[in-house]
Amino acid sequence: MEWIALLIAGAFEVTGVIGIKGVSDRRGWPYMALMLLSFAGSFSLLSYxxxxxxxxxxxxxxxxxGTVGSTVTGMLMFGEPKEWRRVLFIAMILCSAVGLKIIT
Structure with a gap:
């Protein structure tokens, strides 16, 4: 159950970063609410x-x-570069996270 909570916490982390992007682009209070609620959920589930x-x-x-999700979201939603080196390093981060799961 804790691993599921951790995965959901990571997803909340990504939505929180989307909220930060919205706030920094001055898109209004809904993004501020998204940011605050997402980070609250993320930290709560991480703590659990x-x-x-x-x-x-x-x-x-x-x-x-959070890193992989935010980077992929930036590439898909915000037009950030999609070069092979970025994808390679994202894959390395994912492999590291899977490795930690395997040995824990």
């Missing part, structure tokens, strides 16, 4: 996951999901 998962593993997987 850390009750049984090792802190380093939980934090590494959570930041990995």
């Amino acid at each position: 996951a850390m009750t049984t998962l090792p802190m380093g593993t939980a934090y590494a997987v959570w930041t990995g999901i």
